[in-house]
Amino acid sequence: MYQKFIINQDGLLKFGTVFMHMDLLNRGEDCPFGGGLWKIDTQRNIVLLYGRSFDFGLPDFSKVKNVDWHGVGGSPLPLLYLPNWPDESNVQPIII
Numbered sequence: 001m002y003q004k005f006i007i008n009q010d011g012l013l014k015f016g017t018v019f020m021h022m023d024l025l026n027r028g029e030d031c032p033f034g035g036g037l038w039k040i041d042t043q044r045n046i047v048l049l050y051g052r053s054f055d056f057g058l059p060d061f062s063k064v065k066n067v068d069w070h071g072v073g074g075s076p077l078p079l080l081y082l083p084n085w086p087d088e089s090n091v092q093p094i095i096i
Contacts, residue, residue, distance in 0.1 A: 005049060005071075006056060007033035013064045013096075015071025021053040024071075034059040037085075038072070046078045049094065050085030061094050 001017045008014060009030045016024045021035045035053035040046070052058045061081060069076055079094035 003038050004035060004053070005038050005059070006031045006035035006053065007059055007061070007064055009033075011063050011065030013067045015047075015068065017071070021055040031056040033063040040072060040077070046080055047072055048080055048082055048085075050082040061092075064094065064096050067096060 001019060003015070003017050004021050004024065005013060005015045006021050006024045008025070009032055011033070014024050015038055018024055021031065024035075025031060031053070034057040035055070036049055036059050037051040038047055038049050041048055049059065059081070067076065081092040081094055082088060082090070083092065084090050
């Protein structure tokens with residue numbers, strides 16, 4: 001199982017621990033805005049987002065309207081996207 005995220009057709013950013021990104025979809029949902037991988041950095045108390053979904057492509061964070069925090073413990077945390085993971089020289093904060 002892997003820590004993955006998707007952005008569904010309603011702009012909902014969803015987190016989970018699944019084998020495939022499509023396992024995060026409910027019946028009737030689609031994922032037109034991509035996805036990737038995530039991990040919690042406990043020292044900085046943030047969620048790091050990186051990579052891309054092989055099923056759905058690169059994440060388009062401009063489409064995110066809401067976040068379902070259940071998959072990362074239920075509490076909102078700052079989100080940072082690392083497009084060149086593991087290189088942290090280019091860090092993009094995700095503002096929702």
